[in-house]
Amino acid sequence: MAPVTLHHVKKNYGDVAVIHGVDIDIADGEFVVLVGPSGCGKSTLLRMIAGLETISDGEVSIGARVVNDLDPKDRDIAMVFQNYALYPHMTVATNMGFSLEHRGASKAEIAERVKWAADILGLVPLLDRYPRQLSGGQRQRVAMGRAIVRNPQVFLFDEPLSNLDAKLRVVMRGEIKSLHQRLGVTTVYVTHDQVEAMTMADKIVVMNGGKVEQIGKPLDLYDRPANQFVAGFIGSPAMNFVGGKITPNGFEAAGTTLPLPAGVTGGNAVYGIRPEHFELATDGLPATVLLVEPMGSETQVTMTLSEHKVIGVFRERVQAQSGSTITVRPNLAHVHLFDAATGSRIN
Amino acid sequence: MQIALYGLMCVLLIPFVFPTWWMLTSSVKPISDIFAFPPDLWPRRFDWTTYAKVFELQPFGQQYWNSAYIAAIVTAGTMIFSSMAGYAFARIKFPGSNFLFTVVLLGLLIPSEVTIVPLFQMFLGWGMINTHWPLILVPIFGAPSVFATFVMRQFFIALPGELEEAARVDGLGRFKIFWIIALPLAKPALGAVAIFTFLHSWNLYLEPIVFISSRNMFTLPQALTQFTDAYGGAMWNIQMAAATMTALPVLAVFIIAQKQFVEGLAHTGLKG
Amino acid sequence: MTTATTPRKRPFWTIERRDAIAGYTFVAPQLIGTVVFVLIPLGLVFWYSLHEWNVLANSFNFVGDANYQLLLRDPQLPRVLTASAIFSAGLAVLNMSLALLLAVLLDQKLRGIVVFRTLFFSPVVVSLVAWTIVWSFLLQNNGGINGFLQMIGIQGPNWLREPGTAMVSVIVVQVFKNVGLNMILFLAALQGVPKELYEAARVDGASAWKQFRRITVPMISPTILLTSIITIVGSLQVFAQIAVLTQGGPGVSTTVLVYYLYQQAFQFHYFGYGSTLSILLFLIVAVLTFVQWQLRKRIVFYEN
Structure with missing residues (x-):
């Protein structure tokens, strides 16, 4: 186990820069999730840590060593790939013992480690099968088994759950998390799914366009996103944004004025409010209902405040027809304000 | 309807199957019965001495060995070199790889029939006339092997990159990735290359008659045409015995492994 | 430090x-x-x-371009090129149509179809010279084929020694030897046609023949195109069959370009002129291969 440090890391393909100088500190034993839309550079960054992509500038360190010029095999990492990358012509046991075999471990040692990993992951009955004889979830487990067998300093996961169906994804999410709690190995996990990021991470790194937008604990990112991008990316359904202007009377948007928390000043801005932070209130703003989607535990209502389309999620069972009017009020403790030009947080 | 289809196919089969049957039966007919009228579908008398005479008239055992070992070396060599080159062109990034691939592909345009004159001069200069070197070197590096390289490259291009990356993380270098991961997965393509290379070498005719002049060095196709009497007339029954011995082993292997044969070749043809 | x-x-x-x-x-x-x-x-x-x-x-x-001048004036060459063209064209047409017919037959769901497939394919793996010698034996004036013809009262020609039949014989021998390869390629192409297309056509009420013309042929036409060029390029390299069956005769009626090249270089020892003929052969092969690559590029593009 070791900390991982990225210092001003850059990646260029020819003249095209895809990673623009990234700094991340990952503590020993920490579970860090790199999340962002596709093409944001998160996978490239992970592959640079793994040694599968060269590092154009900056330094990657694992433990005390700068690993820029080390081969993947010398970095003491293990990786779980999106399509699992199990060797089709080898049994589960051979797949899992493969890296030990090529590091000169003895037969007995390999057998013992494979047995240990198979026990943890419930793979013992599958050891003699070939990958093609396994289900998606089983393959996923074998890929994890292959990673933990060697007891590496760092685990790297590249969108490992994206090929599983929704139900299995939730199960495996839990398994990966409990595996991490059991082994305590530093983990870097890449996903485009913010739910995975929120539920699994000790620390989330939100990336966009080859840059880090924000690093922080899941709930910190949720409660205090540093900018409009993070605010919109984290949380589902996504945060509502209304463009307008901060005035002493409130937030003036086209056709309506939204209430502001005390003490906020500024000019042109974006007003952000999460769906669950609308409350039904008789003295609230009138909203025209477009769509009511009852979920049972809550009700999701798509509505317009003047010309601004927003979504509200209410614990109450809203009985409203499409086209009717309800009155809602933003919870002022949870209003986010972003600079209209830069997108940075103001309040 | 079904009966009609079976009937049609049986009629169509005649020119495919009958020559082999005629070869087998004629090989055990005494010379006097060879042109008997009406023709015998089953020999009226058996003369098994034809098979012994094959070996008396020609060093047929030696010639058999020549063809077999040349085909084995050519097949093995082509499999090794074409899979290595195909792998590198498909999966390794190195400066000039596209240019070098184009250079190799040019070989497809140039069958050895085109270059037979200079090849003869080159091997003459190297003192390799009437040796087996030309029959080994020209196919291993000529147009058929270029085709094999192309087939292998097409196969390796389709190999998932993650497998190689996993292998790198697991501690394998380039050569081991090729040998332990890529090559075992390429078995279907390699099988097709092997079949098609073996048949090419086994059937080679122009090169032997250009390069080989002594009976001990002959290959089978060359030897088969040599069973003639003092007046140059063909000794048909002995020739048929020699042809049978040439054709039958490959035919037997094919019938045992026909599924792999046919699918392998279909694979090559479609990908190549 | x-x-x-x-x-x-x-x-x-x-x-x-x-x-x-x-x-x-x-x-x-x-x-x-x-x-x-x-x-x-x-x-x-x-x-x-x-x-x-x-x-x-x-x-x-x-001698500079003297050999090329000779090439243009060589009275044999037009006949050799004609023989080559007849051989290649005849071979291609016969090979492709027979291969397609066999592939369609083999694509039927019949018991024991694999046995037929194996037998139709078997000449491909029979040693080329052995196959050719057997046919040479069968096609002798007093050989097996004429023997069987005589039984039904037909006096067969001396197949390999008459100008009219020698070329036909050479082509036919080569077609039966190698048609199995194209047959397998066509069969694979036929089996690659999505079954839904036929089901849709049946729902639309198309007859079997119409389905073949409007669905099968268009769907496998890339394969037909490519295999026909491969077959033609291959036919330009046919040597052993000619050498064994007819030695280019009678006259020069079956002397194809490769055989002529071999004669000039290795029988008459004109290496210079033989090389000039090699260049001609190379140009023909190169043009055909180039066409094949262009077609393949386009077809691959369509397929994707």
């Missing part, structure tokens, strides 16, 4: 450099072999074609 402030020195053997070395090492045998045994000989063949070179007379003189 290194200090904390000096920039890290990159090791010389970076991953890229090692990969490049591996790449060159892997392609080296094939590349060098192809250069030595294919490309250099091609250069030499061109160089030789500019010389008057008789091995028996031991003469080797630069």
